Amino acid sequence: MPRLRVATVWFSGCSGCHMSFLDLDERLLEFAERAELVFSPLVDPKEFPDDVDVVLIEGAVGNTEHLHTLLEIRKKAKVLVAFGDCAVTGNVPSLRNPIPREEVLQAVYGPEDPPGLEEGEVPKLLPQALPLHAVVPVDLFLPGCPPSADRIWAFLRPLLHGQTPALPASERKFG
Amino acid sequence: MITLTLDGVRVQAQEGETILQAAKRAGIRIPTLCYLEGLSPRGACRLCLVEVRTWGGRLVPACATPVQEGMEVVANSERLRELRRAILEMLFAERNHICAFCVSNGHCELQDLAAELGMDHVRYPYRWLPFSVDLSHAKYGIDHNRCVLCGRCVRACAEVEGAATWGFSGRGIFTLVEADLGEPWGQSKTCTGCGKCVQACPTGALFEKGKATSEQVKRPAILLEITERRPRA
Numbered sequence: 537m538p539r540l541r542v543a544t545v546w547f548s549g550c551s552g553c554h555m556s557f558l559d560l561d562e563r564l565l566e567f568a569e570r571a572e573l574v575f576s577p578l579v580d581p582k583e584f585p586d587d588v589d590v591v592l593i594e595g596a597v598g599n600t601e602h603l604h605t606l607l608e609i610r611k612k613a614k615v616l617v618a619f620g621d622c623a624v625t626g627n628v629p630s631l632r633n634p635i636p637r638e639e640v641l642q643a644v645y646g647p648e649d650p651p652g653l654e655e656g657e658v659p660k661l662l663p664q665a666l667p668l669h670a671v672v673p674v675d676l677f678l679p680g681c682p683p684s685a686d687r688i689w690a691f692l693r694p695l696l697h698g699q700t701p702a703l704p705a706s707e708r709k710f711g
Numbered sequence: 712m713i714t715l716t717l718d719g720v721r722v723q724a725q726e727g728e729t730i731l732q733a734a735k736r737a738g739i740r741i742p743t744l745c746y747l748e749g750l751s752p753r754g755a756c757r758l759c760l761v762e763v764r765t766w767g768g769r770l771v772p773a774c775a776t777p778v779q780e781g782m783e784v785v786a787n788s789e790r791l792r793e794l795r796r797a798i799l800e801m802l803f804a805e806r807n808h809i810c811a812f813c814v815s816n817g818h819c820e821l822q823d824l825a826a827e828l829g830m831d832h833v834r835y836p837y838r839w840l841p842f843s844v845d846l847s848h849a850k851y852g853i854d855h856n857r858c859v860l861c862g863r864c865v866r867a868c869a870e871v872e873g874a875a876t877w878g879f880s881g882r883g884i885f886t887l888v889e890a891d892l893g894e895p896w897g898q899s900k901t902c903t904g905c906g907k908c909v910q911a912c913p914t915g916a917l918f919e920k921g922k923a924t925s926e927q928v929k930r931p932a933i934l935l936e937i938t939e940r941r942p943r944a
Contacts, residue, residue, distance in 0.1 A: 624832050627809055634841035664839065669832055677831040681811035708826045711810025711817065711925075 540589045540696060543575035544619070545609065547602040548629040548665055549595030552682035553620035554578065557592075559685035570696040586612050590695055592619035592678075596629040597666040599652065601659035610672040615695070618668045621681040621710055628681075629665035637663050676701065679710045715782040730761055730773040734786055741786050742795060742824055745861035746774040747911055749935035750870055753862055757798050758824065761786045770794070796828050804835040805884055806842060807856035808914070814927035815915030821859060838884070847897030851909050851919055853888070858916040860886050863931075864908035871934055876902040907934065 546554060554577060560567065574585050584605070591613040597603055610616060621627040632640045641650035641661060652661040668674050678691050687707045694701040713724050717739050724733035729752065734741050745756035754772035761773045764783035773786065785791065802808065802821065810816045824830075842855035862879070865888060869875040876899050880889045890899040909917040910930045918927045 618832065621809070621811055625803075625809060626837065627811055630809065630837070630839065631812075633837070633839035667832065667837075669834075670836065674832070679831060705826045705829075708829065708831060709810075710822060710825060711813070 539569075540571040541574045541585070541587060542571040543584065543588045543591040543609075543613065544573070544578065545575070545584075545591060545593045545595075545605070546577045547593060547595030547606075547623070548598030549620065549622040550628070551577070551594070553592075553594040553622075553680075556620075556680075556682040556685055557688055560689055561685070563685075563689050567692065567696065584609055584612060588613040590615045590617065592617045593623050593668055594619045596622045596626045597662065597668060597671050598629050599659040599661050600655065603662065603671065606668065606671055615675045616668070616672065617676045617678055618674045619678050620683055621679055622665075623668045624677050624679050625710065626665050626667045630667075633664040637661055678703075679708060681711055713778050713780050715778050715780070715784060717784050718786050724778040726778075728778050730771075730776050730778055730782075730784055730786075731759055733778050734773060734784075739786050741773050742827060743774060744820060744824060744859065744913055745863060747863050747867075747931055747934060749938040750863060750866040750911070753866065755862055756802075756859065758795050760791060760794055760798075762788065762791060792828065796830050799824055799828055799830050800833045800835055802859050803830070803833045804837050806838075806840070806858065808859075812924055813857065813915040814918045814922045814924060815857075815929070816925040818925075818928045819915060820913035840884070842887070845896050846920070847895035848899075848902070848904070848920075849897065850904055851896070851906060851917060853896060853917050854915065855887055856916075857914045858888060859914055860888070861913060862888070863911040863913065864888060864917055867907045867911035867934055871937055872903060872905050872907050874901050874903050874905075877908060907937075910934070 573579050574588060575581050591609055597606055618624045622629055641652050645651060651658045654660055680687055690703055690707055691701045713726060715722055715724060717734055717737055720737060722733050722737045731741055741759050743759045745753050752774040754775035757772060759773040760770045762785040763769050763771055764785060808821060810822050844854045846852045865877040868877045876890050877888050880887050880893055890896045891901055909919060910933050915927060
């Protein structure tokens with residue numbers, strides 16, 4: 537059986553979900569038997585490859601780079617997973633959403649021409665940090681801030697065996 | 712005694728009891744949020760909606776509808792599950808109910824309901840409106856961003872403490888619970904500082920000062936304990 541082509545992506549989030557993924561510890565060995573990590577902050581490739589079976593996306597859609605990347609990923613990945621609360625709800629990055637973009641950037645970088653206000657060396661900040669499903673169709677949602685390694689495994693294991701994960705209520709909690 | 716049918720099961724109930732009370736005794740789970748034992752029912756949140764077959768499939772709140780002889784009630788169905796989930800999603804979309812940085816994270820009725828009803832994401836656009844936080848009270852705070860307008864604080868204050876400090880102001884999604892005539896809570900002339908409102912609150916809207924993320928555990932059952940220990944007026 538060919539290994540599943542899995543990717544992970546890090547948008548507007550703290551990387552806590554990726555840290556939790558690494559907490560899979562020895563379960564990563566079973567993961568590696570079943571899947572190949574073809575793109576991720578944890579591996580080398582810089583271009584998102586074609587024909588990805590499952591992509592886990594951590595973080596909200598916070599800037600134009602996230603937006604473009606997400607639209608590309610949706611074309612290339614079969615199963616798109618909102619990985620953790622920021623991807624599912626906007627979570628912590630969406631705290632800025634009631635505040636105008638200009639005010640946020642000026643408060644952080646100072647009043648003079650803050651980066652992110654327009655397209656430049658850093659991507660333009662979107663007016664609001666959005667959950668993934670506000671931009672593209674999302675196939676599966678994995679809540680948690682971050683989801684624990686046990687929860688990630690309860691979700692991933694069925695996927696690695698060609699099944700759809702069904703988490704119990706206790707493992708579906710936000711926060 | 713009254714006999715009714717709940718999800719196809721024949722159930723006995725006392726005259727004047729509600730569908731919710733009958734269901735509870737029969738071990739049939741109906742989700743609730745604005746209902747709290749010890750307080751009068753309000754039917755505000757609509758999460759306990761049930762379908763009364765003998766009333767042409769009408770949807771009524773189980774917490775506020777008395778039982779009737781021969782009534783046939785559907786308490787759990789695909790339609791009701793979908794309706795309850797939609798109601799919950801509207802609550803989440805309306806204000807800031809982001810669990811990760813809430814004092815009540817891990818001890819919240821709204822958070823538990825989302826998990827129970829399978830609300831894995833919110834299909835409606837979030838409104839992201841900013842509401843105020845009032846920290847003028849010596850012991851407690853109120854974060855309107857976390858409020859679901861269930862009115863449990865309003866009823867606990869009026870019906871159990873007898874102070875009637877809390878009330879509603881404004882309309883629709885801009886409704887706020889407010890102390891007295893809208894002055895800061897700390898300046899309220901009627902508030903006794905008893906904290907029953909805080910214990911009754913299902914979310915992190917009302918909290919004890921000094922509590923950080925996940926530290927606020929509530930004791931809503933205390934309202935029933937108090938009312939059972941003394942005759943009600």
